[in-house]
Every structure is written in C-alpha cells, then in structure tokens.
Amino acid sequence: MLDDFFTRALVAGIGVAIVAGPLGCFVIWRRMAYFGDTLSHAALLGVALSLLFDVNTTLAVGGTSIILAVLLVSLRRSETLSSDALLGLLSHSALALGLVCLAFMTWVRVDLLGLLFGDILAVTRLDIAMIYAGGALVLTVLVLIWRRLFAATVNPDLAGGEGLQPERMELVFMILTAIVIAISLKIVGALLITALLIIPAAAARRVSSSPEQMAILAAFAGAASVVGGLYTSLNYDTPSGPSIVVAALVLFVISLVPWGRLVTRMRTGSQE
Amino acid sequence: MVLENNRLVELDRAGVRRGASWLVRGVDLSVSPGEIVTLIGPNGSGKSTTAKMTLGILKPSEGSSRRKTGLSVGYVPQKLAIDWTLPLSVRRFMRLTNALSDAECSTALEQTGASRLIGLEMRTLSGGELQRVMLARAIARRPDLLVLDEPVQGVDYAGEISIYNLISEIRNTLGCGILMISHDLHVVMAAADQVICLNGHVCCRGTPSDVSKDDNYQALFGARAGLGLAVYEHHHDHVHLPDGTVKHADGSLCTDCPGEHQGHDHGDPGVSTGAGNA
Numbered sequence: 001m002l003d004d005f006f007t008r009a010l011v012a013g014i015g016v017a018i019v020a021g022p023l024g025c026f027v028i029w030r031r032m033a034y035f036g037d038t039l040s041h042a043a044l045l046g047v048a049l050s051l052l053f054d055v056n057t058t059l060a061v062g063g064t065s066i067i068l069a070v071l072l073v074s075l076r077r078s079e080t081l082s083s084d085a086l087l088g089l090l091s092h093s094a095l096a097l098g099l100v101c102l103a104f105m106t107w108v109r110v111d112l113l114g115l116l117f118g119d120i121l122a123v124t125r126l127d128i129a130m131i132y133a134g135g136a137l138v139l140t141v142l143v144l145i146w147r148r149l150f151a152a153t154v155n156p157d158l159a160g161g162e163g164l165q166p167e168r169m170e171l172v173f174m175i176l177t178a179i180v181i182a183i184s185l186k187i188v189g190a191l192l193i194t195a196l197l198i199i200p201a202a203a204a205r206r207v208s209s210s211p212e213q214m215a216i217l218a219a220f221a222g223a224a225s226v227v228g229g230l231y232t233s234l235n236y237d238t239p240s241g242p243s244i245v246v247a248a249l250v251l252f253v254i255s256l257v258p259w260g261r262l263v264t265r266m267r268t269g270s271q272e
Numbered sequence: 273m274v275l276e277n278n279r280l281v282e283l284d285r286a287g288v289r290r291g292a293s294w295l296v297r298g299v300d301l302s303v304s305p306g307e308i309v310t311l312i313g314p315n316g317s318g319k320s321t322t323a324k325m326t327l328g329i330l331k332p333s334e335g336s337s338r339r340k341t342g343l344s345v346g347y348v349p350q351k352l353a354i355d356w357t358l359p360l361s362v363r364r365f366m367r368l369t370n371a372l373s374d375a376e377c378s379t380a381l382e383q384t385g386a387s388r389l390i391g392l393e394m395r396t397l398s399g400g401e402l403q404r405v406m407l408a409r410a411i412a413r414r415p416d417l418l419v420l421d422e423p424v425q426g427v428d429y430a431g432e433i434s435i436y437n438l439i440s441e442i443r444n445t446l447g448c449g450i451l452m453i454s455h456d457l458h459v460v461m462a463a464a465d466q467v468i469c470l471n472g473h474v475c476c477r478g479t480p481s482d483v484s485k486d487d488n489y490q491a492l493f494g495a496r497a498g499l500g501l502a503v504y505e506h507h508h509d510h511v512h513l514p515d516g517t518v519k520h521a522d523g524s525l526c527t528d529c530p531g532e533h534q535g536h537d538h539g540d541p542g543v544s545t546g547a548g549n550a
Contacts, residue, residue: 028357029355029357029358031355147368147369147370150368151368151369153358154352154354154358154360154365154368155349155352157324157329157347157349158347158349158352158368158369159369160327160328160329161324161327161328161329161345161347161349161419162344162345162346162347162369162413163343163344163345164369202357205357205359208359209359209361210359210360210361210364211358211359211360211364213359214359
C-alpha cells in the first residue's frame, strides 16, 4: 500500500496533523505563534547541518530545534530581551544562515522549494516511521503532562503556587514543539509549519466548549486539511504545503459562519 | 521539610530584588494550621510579592522561604485573565490543578454562593463572580494552606462580608492555615489572628488590636482606620445571594421576593420579618 507516493504522503500528513492539532492549541493559548515560527525557520539550518555531517534530516532538524527551544526558554527567563524582538532576530537569522550554508555546499543539490514549502514526492517509508514514532512519543508525553501544562497555560502563578512546576512544563512543551516541527518539515515545509499548528486549532475553537474537545477537533481539522490539500496538490500540481494550509484556511472560514443562527433562520423562514 | 512548631510555611528575613531596587525586604512570616495571617499595606508595598515568595513562585533574593513537605496549597491569585482562545468553563476550571468529583465542585461553589455559575464560560464572569469561583476552586482542593490575594475585589458589599465569614468558617472546618492579602482594613481586622503591615518592609505586626494602635499603622492609614473595628456590629436580617434569592436570618430562602424591601429590621437579628417579604 505504501508503494504509492501519494498514499505515503497521505499517511505521513495525517500522522503529522494528528499531533500538530493538540500541540497547536497550546501554541494559540500561550500566544506562542512566533515562537513556533522561529523554531521552524531554524529547521532549515538543521537541514544544512544534516547535509554537512551526513546524518538523517529529521534527526538533525529535531536536534537543532530542540537546542534552539532550550536556548529561547532560558533567554526568556533571564528577561533581558523582549521576547518579540529576540524571536524576530533568531527566526530570520536562522533562516538566512540555513540558506547561506546550503548555497555554500555546491556539491549537494537541494530542492530548496521543497524544503520551504513541502514536497509530497519526497516522503519515504523511513519518514513515515519517524513521523509515527515521534508523533506517538509527543502525544504520550502531552497526555501525561496535560493537566499541569494546561494549568500553567491558564495562569503560571496559580500552577506554580499549587506545585505544578510551570517552568518545567513550558520547557517540555517547547521540546515537543521542536519534535513536531522536525517531523512535519517534509510535508508542509519550513515556512508553513506554524500554519499547520495554528490554523486547525483556530478552526476548532468556535465549535469547542472545553480545551480537551478543542484539541481533539484540531487534530481532526488538521487531518481533513491534509487530505484536502494533498488531493488538490495532486490534481492541480500545486505545492503540497501551501495547498494544505489553504485547505485549513477554508475550514477556519467555514468555522466562522454562525451555522446555528443560519439554521434557525432557515427553519423560521420556511414556516412563514 | 519539617518546620518547627508544625508550621506550614515560613519566611526568614526574605526579600526580592528587581534590578537595583527591592520590592520587599526583610520579611519574617509564618503560618500555622488554623491560623489566619493577613498582609495589609498600600499599593506597591510588596504584599503580592511576599505571598508569591511564601508559595515559592518567586525565589527570595535574600533570606529563605520554606514550606512543609507535601504541603497542599489553594491559591487565589490577584489577577486571572482568560483569553477568548481558551474554551474554559467554570466546571473545567474547578478541576484545573487536580481531579475533583462533581459533588466536591458543587459543594465548594455553593459555599461561595456561585453554584449557578457552573455551566458558564470563565471569560463571561464578572469580577465578583470570578472571585467567588476562584475561591471555590481553591477550597475544593481541601488545602493545608489557603493563599488569598485580595479575595473580595469586585465583590459587592454584602458578598464581601459573607465571603469573610466563609473564610473563617473554612479555617474552622478544614483547619487550614490562611494567608490573606486585603485592602479592606476593618473586615480584615475582625477576622485575622495576626496582621502584618507591609510597606516595602514589615512596618508593624501583631494582633489586629495591637496593630491598629501602632503608630506606624496610624501613620500609614490614618488614625481613623482603627475605628473601623466596630463597623460590623450592625446587621441586616437577610442577605442577598448572587443569584437573586434572599436568605433570611433563620436560614430560609426566598426566591421570588418583590423588588421592594419592606421588612428590614436593623440591630435586632432575633426578630425575622422574612415571612412578610414573601
């Protein structure tokens, strides 16, 4: 079944989306969209390093992102730089550094467009294995720390006062985000990973009444976006990453429509 | 850690520095089971900082902060902002830091007069409602130590008194220690065992009556502040619950009393005119 490149892309993409949805909810709740952006832009630096030292791309990207995540958390704690400026600096420096490094390595031919925007043709069986192994790890840890991380998200002082170690939870969360970025690089590309984290979660918000429900619906919305986006990509020869993001955007716009009110109006209208 | 005299928490000459200035410095403080300790002081005097040091949220820059091993805390922070992106109902919020049964949640919400709020979204609550819900969450945990940072802000006048009554009632039933911050001098004075008056440092401390006579206290709050102690000798014969029902002195509830108050009976709670209201 996995012989077909399209099936591989679908399986990989859905795997990524299921993990990205719940994690993306926390990215939204904690207002860390830019944080995610920084990590994903640094993924390109990871790709360059992986080519330089000839190691597995996903592992190299994961390693780079985790190091950067730990660095960011510790810099933020020292409260010397405003995190906005700091993130902007790191985000684009990492992206530029990655691109420059790749250009220097004249002996390798890199599909830059694929790295930036995702490439469904490039998904291998090994990628799928890493996505599902990494994804299972991320989801397991997330379930284990769910209550503590959520309490820390609602109010760090409250969580800290009641002994739930909010700072440690934040660090774990950053590392999980780094792992998700590493496994989603091939599907959506470095520039659009944050979109896969945020847009399905945002689409889930309006139809959710509890945080847990929002996380589950975000996973479904993400999976639906992957399916829709990949079919579009296949049929109209559009790059896979942007197609998935556009599909997610469509879901988000649909979630904005006040369906309940429309249905009531149509019912009352037909009675008249 | 085992603290001497069965204390729950202890600050020893503790202070926090931000940059070159001290937020608060040289605070000695301890809370024992069943004791109500109240921090008072003007804005920016380091009350919240002291409470956060006690809880270990802030590490003291000098001195030490120690807690009993395995201490369970119920904390009502000064501020709680819930963003629109967070779908958080009161029911879910009650279980924020530990699992609770439905019965535990509703009992606690009933105690704080907030049971009708259980199905609402947190961000739709008014200031006073939010305080009641936060207090309910903190006591539902049955903590060893309750830390309340201005627990009655935004609560209406009648609610304020019932919440302070509830706080001393909780102290008696749960036997927990309570560390409370408040601006409301006279009510605090009536309920606390120990009052610590802060202004960047401990400016005076002791029992409420000692503190109210202290020169430092009078300099900070004015001589009239001490007179507030007698304010609550005046009682109504009924109270208004937040859901609009009226609870009479004999405990009976009245859900559809007319808007007009006819039967106030001041100064003599023994005579209930509740029936005349219905």
